[in-house]
Amino acid sequence: MKDLEKFKKYISGELEEGDLWEFKKSLEVDASLAAEFELFKSTIGSHINKKHQLMNELNDIRQRHSRGRQISISWKRISAIAAGVVILLSIGIGLIKMQHNTSYQALYDQFFIAESASFNVRSATNSLEQPVLDGMQFYELHNYDAAIEMFEKAPNNLMGKLYSGLSMMELGEFEEATIKFEAIIKHNDNLFVDQAEWYQSLCQLRIGNRSNAIESLQRIADDNGVYKTKAIKILKELNEY
Amino acid sequence: MGEEENIFSSIEILEGIKKHDREILNFVYETYFNQLADFVTKRRGTESDAWDIFQDTMGVIYDYVHQKEFNLEVPFQAFFFTVAQKLWFKHYHKSQKVSNFTNETMDLIPYESNEMLRELMRQQIMTRLSLKYMKKLSPNCLKLIKFSNMDMDTSLIAKKLNYLSNQAVYNQRRKCLRKLLNWIKQDPEYQNLTDYERP
Incomplete structure (x- = not known):
């Protein structure tokens, strides 16, 4: 993809004649x-923010109308009462699920501590490829997108996978x-299996995949x-230990 | 269409849509959505299909009234339903829900506007698909797109998001948009567009 600034200039009519011709020709071929x-x-172009806002306003109008319609129908038709019960049950189940998800999230927040790159870098410097080292630097700077991009340049490097x-x-x-973590666990013969298993459990927990999280934490x-003590603590919180 | 139709003139409606006037938007929804839903559901569509078409129609009209050469030569109602019908045929022609595809519906609108509308319709479908898949992007990608949307200077974006250079911003933005494009390309709605319509 060419530099997006050119797209912007084209839309706002700022491209010079030569560039304009070249750009139009490129679009054709x-x-x-x-x-x-x-x-x-459709994402960055002119007035797209305002258009997105319009779509939100229309959705809001529709929701208001739908709510009004649901109330009037519910008094007219008995079958709607049954539908209402189903909706309430769904909301109830939804709330319970949401509550679960919230508690999983709370556990995740409690136990996820961002790993520092420096320790691992020191202990494995000899085996590191340049993109992984660069990736580590981005990771330390909290520039995670750039870090992932770097790690992807060394797809077989297990530390790259862990930090990715x-x-x-x-x-x-x-x-x-x-x-990423599963690949490390599957490889098995490496230094990062413990970390991979731990973080994989936390991810499962955060996604709300309880059974997978428990299985992994029990291991x-x-x-x-x-990570044994921490795993036991979480299992106790989940009433599984 | 009853008395309500005469509350606002066509120009007032278009101006209202342009300015996001809540009263006008309400009026358009109340006056036209049920008719459109009726049209769609009688042709094997669902109410949810009708809502997509309604939104797309409004999106196209919104873009249309923002064109420099905007000039409405037919009443709003005709304009609205012409665009809506065309969008319906466009969306569902390939999924066999509509057997007879026709361009006749566009004939209500002058030829020059027709060409422009086709472009706007395609753009609107891309906008809706982008919105749908933008939710899947990472928070960083979303921020990048948001800041770019705000016309923020690239060096300021780099500073705010901890990128080392402007080039890093370009690269990352390109990566985010590519990811988005790949998702959109997998969407059946994108795949339903004919080669002519697909960008």
Whole structure:
């Protein structure tokens, strides 16, 4: 994709004649550029914020009307009462689920402590590739997107995988993070299995995948690794120990 | 259409949409949504399909009234339903819900506007798909897009989001948009667009 600044200039009519001709020609012959330009217009292009706002306003109007309609129907038709009960039950189940998710999140927040890169870097410097070192620096600077980008340049490096997973956790991409941790666990013959298992359990917990989280935490609790005590604490909180 | 239709003139409605006037938006919803839902559900669509079409129609009209050469030559109602019908056919032609695709519905609108509307419709579908998938982006990507939307200077974005250079901002923004584009490309609605319509 070309520099998006050019897209902006094109939309606002700021491209000089030569550049303008070249840009228009590129749009005609380069389908991927045309697709990216189209996407740019629908995400960053002019007045898109206001258009998104309009869509939200319309949704709000619809919700108000739908609510009004639901109330009037519920008094007219008995079947609607049954529907109401179902809705209430769903809301109830939803609330319970939400409560569970909230408590899982609270546990996650309590036990997730961002890993420092420096210790691992020192202990494994010899085996590190340059992109992983660069990635670590980005990780330390809390620039997680850039860190992931770097780690992806060394896809077989297990430490890169671990910190890629940790960066994803920081970005709230828990499902993607579990994939990284699982790869480390599956590899098995490395220094990072304990950490991978621990963080994978936390991700499962955060996603609300209780059974997977418990299974994984029990494995950690049965072991004599550094995360044993913490795993037991969480299992106790979940009434599973 | 009853008495309500005459409350606002076509120009007033368009101006109201342009300015997000709540009274006008309410009026348009109350006056036209049920008719549109009726039209869609009679053609094997659902009320949810109708709502998508309603939003898309309003999005297209919103873009249309922001065009420099904007000029309405038909009453608002005709304009609204012409766009809505075209969008309905466009969305569902490929999924076989509508068997007879026709361009006749566009004939109510002058030829030059027709061309512009086609472009706006395609853009609107992309906007809706972008909105749908933007929710999946990481918080950092969302911030990047938000700041870019605010026309924030690239060096300021770099500073705010801890990027080392402007180039890093460009690279990351490109990466975020690519991710978004890949998701959109997997969406059946995107795949339903004909090659001509697909960007």
